[in-house]
Amino acid sequence: xxxxxxxxxxxxxxxxxxxxxxxxxxxxxxxxxxxxxxxxxxxxxxxxxxxxxxxxxxxxxxxxxxxxxxxxxxxxxxxxxxxxxxxxxxxxxxxxxxxxxxxxxxxxxxxxxxxxxxxxxxxxxxxxxxxxxxxxxxxxxxxxxxxxxxxxxxxxxxxxxxxxxxxxxxxxxxxxxxxxxxxxxxxxxxxxxxxxxxxxxxxxxxxxxxxxxxxxxxxxxxxxxxxxxxxxxxxxxxxxxxxxxxxxxxxxxxxxxxxxxxxxxxxxxxxxxxxxxxxxxxxxxxxxxxxxxxxxxxxxxxxxxxxxxxxxxxxxxxxxxxxxxxxxxxxxxxxxxxxxxxxxxxxxxxxxxxxxxxxxxxxxxxxxxxxxxxxxxxxxxxxxxxxxxxxxxxxxxxxxxxxxxxxxxxxxxxxxxxxxxxxxxxxxxxxxxxxxxxxxxxxxxxxxxxxxxxxxxxxxxxxxxxxxxxxxxxxxxxxxxxxxxxxxxxxxxxxxxxxxxxxxxxxxxxxxxxxxxxxxxxxxxxxxxxxxxxxxxxxxxxxxxxxxxxxxxxxxxxxxxxxxxxxxxxxxxxxxxxxxxxxxxxxxxxxxxxxxxxxxxxxxxxxxxxxxxxxxxxxxxxxxx
Ligand SMILES: Cc1ncc(C[n+]2csc(CCOP(=O)(O)OP(=O)(O)O)c2C)c(N)n1
Numbered sequence: 001x002x003x004x005x006x007x008x009x010x011x012x013x014x015x016x017x018x019x020x021x022x023x024x025x026x027x028x029x030x031x032x033x034x035x036x037x038x039x040x041x042x043x044x045x046x047x048x049x050x051x052x053x054x055x056x057x058x059x060x061x062x063x064x065x066x067x068x069x070x071x072x073x074x075x076x077x078x079x080x081x082x083x084x085x086x087x088x089x090x091x092x093x094x095x096x097x098x099x100x101x102x103x104x105x106x107x108x109x110x111x112x113x114x115x116x117x118x119x120x121x122x123x124x125x126x127x128x129x130x131x132x133x134x135x136x137x138x139x140x141x142x143x144x145x146x147x148x149x150x151x152x153x154x155x156x157x158x159x160x161x162x163x164x165x166x167x168x169x170x171x172x173x174x175x176x177x178x179x180x181x182x183x184x185x186x187x188x189x190x191x192x193x194x195x196x197x198x199x200x201x202x203x204x205x206x207x208x209x210x211x212x213x214x215x216x217x218x219x220x221x222x223x224x225x226x227x228x229x230x231x232x233x234x235x236x237x238x239x240x241x242x243x244x245x246x247x248x249x250x251x252x253x254x255x256x257x258x259x260x261x262x263x264x265x266x267x268x269x270x271x272x273x274x275x276x277x278x279x280x281x282x283x284x285x286x287x288x289x290x291x292x293x294x295x296x297x298x299x300x301x302x303x304x305x306x307x308x309x310x311x312x313x314x315x316x317x318x319x320x321x322x323x324x325x326x327x328x329x330x331x332x333x334x335x336x337x338x339x340x341x342x343x344x345x346x347x348x349x350x351x352x353x354x355x356x357x358x359x360x361x362x363x364x365x366x367x368x369x370x371x372x373x374x375x376x377x378x379x380x381x382x383x384x385x386x387x388x389x390x391x392x393x394x395x396x397x398x399x400x401x402x403x404x405x406x407x408x409x410x411x412x413x414x415x416x417x418x419x420x421x422x423x424x425x426x427x428x429x430x431x432x433x434x435x436x437x438x439x440x441x442x443x444x445x446x447x448x449x450x451x452x453x454x455x456x457x458x459x460x461x462x463x464x465x466x467x468x469x470x471x472x473x474x475x476x477x478x479x480x481x482x483x484x485x486x487x488x489x490x491x492x493x494x495x496x497x498x499x500x501x502x503x504x505x506x507x508x509x510x511x512x513x514x515x516x517x518x519x520x521x522x523x524x525x526x527x528x529x530x531x532x533x534x535x536x537x538x539x540x541x542x543x544x545x546x547x548x549x550x551x552x553x554x555x556x557x558x559x560x561x562x563x564x565x566x567x568x569x570x571x572x573x574x575x576x577x578x579x580x581x582x583x584x585x586x587x588x589x590x591x592x593x594x595x596x597x598x599x600x601x602x603x604x605x606x607x608x609x610x611x612x613x614x615x616x617x618x619x620x621x622x623x624x625x
Pocket of ligand 1: 081154284347396
């Protein structure tokens, strides 16, 4: 479909959902058309999440038309599909600033709008949150509707089932809308996904209709009327689904792009109370051919040319990303060691497992959005001779914290955690920042934490981790590596050892991770010693004690929270030894890291060359060194 901008006058007349409620059906259809075009035009300029929002245009219009938002509470799961919601809830003009520093966020944020009922970014929280909100409403004698909108991908997580299990056994006035498009980021996986597909398959659909007719043939007219009425309310005859068994009144499946169906069904359901689930069928990327054709590619995009669908930024002559370095290492190590298995909680593309999944399909496990399960599954595999590598973003590992401790570390099992997106992630903001992993891993006994400074380190330390007997984590950031020549061997780096990369006087910079390059530049100005620490745990104590003796000031540098981070480990050790060497900790302060461009964020947080230099020089001055 060639894209041509047309007029958006109807959309431009919508300042809030109250305006949407005043429109008739044909105006709502026109609004949907304009909203889709505006969304496309906007994301093509700013970049961001695209396919999911294109799939929820009609749903968003219908929800704001039928329900009395914000009094009625709308909770979006993940929140990456909320751009149409943002556009209709008074943020149309701000879409140009989406995900940029100072601009609006790419996810719902309570402080941004009263229509953003619950902040998200991580998946599968919507049912629990909406249930909580509906319980609060009841206690406060408020007669509001509470609606959770959740994708079939997000529905695969344990949290969703926990909430369904609770809600289904309550009288909560809760509507769950299951937005089923067969896709997570990549095609959805698992038994639930198969169940939904079967439910929607042509065969089952027609069997149900036929079965329904046959039942109706033999029943008395009154009952038939009752049946038909129920059928009408429910949209169609439904099988005794999983959700009915869980205590929900199930409606659907209905076409989530057809306002003529969606609006009456929502109105009908709206009249009822108790836990209800409406199953809608949508298409990810709907209405934009390139995205319909390649919804994975258009899940999240940088700015692109609307007429061709091609992204405007070219990657061709850039160094490889750390994700690519990991991806290559994984395939190389899998070639060499048949025990290696790779696990991802629904992040095949983002975590660099595409090639591995193609080359080693029997050893590849996409477990759905189920981080807790991914970690315990790995623990089980490690019990009986496999060597699992869990590829996971720093931020999503947070969800599997008990599993890390209880299932992996306490049993000292050999699981490798390949932690991507450590440190600043940029446009996704605080829900996705990888600022805490060193802190939350460091206090767990048996856990080894490695912080490669460049791609050679990354490859070497992944091998060290793989050969280590016990749990280990290698953390690396989003984005490109240094572009250095890489050895294709699988050679481990010495366990627990740091490396001195520069000798200087008075000041020693102890660097954990990829800020090493910047630290080396700073060291030139200061004539400082630089240590590539490589291990946040165990620390290279010998090296730390040596530099503490020979220098007046130690500076620890990491792209992690200062609280509990690797630098804290250095201070803890030296304090225990009675050392009086002064230490300055540089990293993230106790604040949320909001969205923006990674480079400007490093500078904002004082982790670029000037920032590091400024902090160190002011400490030197303070100490009159
Ligand atoms: C806990 C968690 N794990 C992983 C992700 C990454 N993630 C973002 S969207 C998404 C897929 C969601 O699929 P679905 O819920 O079906 O929504 P759709 O994009 O298909 O509309 C994933 C895996 C996340 N946001 N949160």
